[in-house]
Amino acid sequence: MNFTNELLQSILALFIIIDPLGNLPIFMGLTEGLSTKARRNTYVEAILVAFFLLLLFTLAGTGILSLFMISLDDFKVAGGILLLVISLFMLRGRFVEVNDGDDIGAVPLGCPLLVGPGAITTTMVLIGMYGMKTVLIAIVINFLVCGLVLYWSDIIYEKLGKTGSQIIAKVMAIILAAIAVKFIREGIVSFFRLAG
Numbered sequence: 001m002n003f004t005n006e007l008l009q010s011i012l013a014l015f016i017i018i019d020p021l022g023n024l025p026i027f028m029g030l031t032e033g034l035s036t037k038a039r040r041n042t043y044v045e046a047i048l049v050a051f052f053l054l055l056l057f058t059l060a061g062t063g064i065l066s067l068f069m070i071s072l073d074d075f076k077v078a079g080g081i082l083l084l085v086i087s088l089f090m091l092r093g094r095f096v097e098v099n100d101g102d103d104i105g106a107v108p109l110g111c112p113l114l115v116g117p118g119a120i121t122t123t124m125v126l127i128g129m130y131g132m133k134t135v136l137i138a139i140v141i142n143f144l145v146c147g148l149v150l151y152w153s154d155i156i157y158e159k160l161g162k163t164g165s166q167i168i169a170k171v172m173a174i175i176l177a178a179i180a181v182k183f184i185r186e187g188i189v190s191f192f193r194l195a196g
Contacts, residue, residue: 010138020149022169043150045105050114072128073190079121080183090173
């Protein structure tokens with residue numbers, strides 16, 4: 001597989017799990033009482049927190065695996081199962097509890113909505129499959145797109161509507177489930193190759 005295909009697959013996998021369009025109704029709902037400027041400041045904080053959190057796990061993730069003597073194939077199977085569960089939750093709908101006075105830019109908008117266990121798992125599996133350089137580029141591109149989506153959230157949400165955003169989220173969840181099955185399959189196939 002060439003670099004372009006690997007990059008496109010990495011971008012798509014991360015875009016689906018970060019899911020800025022599917023999360024848009026939640027973002028809009030949680031910032032409903034804010035002015036446009038305050039809302040955009042909150043979104044910038046969310047993107048920065050999510051980006052640096054994912055970057056941290058991208059750079060230190062393989063070291064963590066080595067520390068616990070976990071192979072990439074182990075992580076593929078475990079990560080695939082986790083992503084499959086997350087995709088099922090996405091299909092059923094997500095619920096976020098926010099208390100008054102919370103700094104919602106960092107939590108829950110930045111983490112876990114943009115970057116949670118699914119994004120971290122996907123990133124670490126992609127590093128093992130395609131390498132650090134490809135995944136870093138995919139992360140940067142995804143967060144640039146995410147920033148644009150959130151910056152123009154009022155217009156996008158008006159065009160899509162709540163129903164349109166939810167439909168996109170459901171379709172993304174189905175694609176994510178297929179990616180999860182692929183991770184599980186590749187991990188299990190590797191186990192059998194090693195055993196043979």
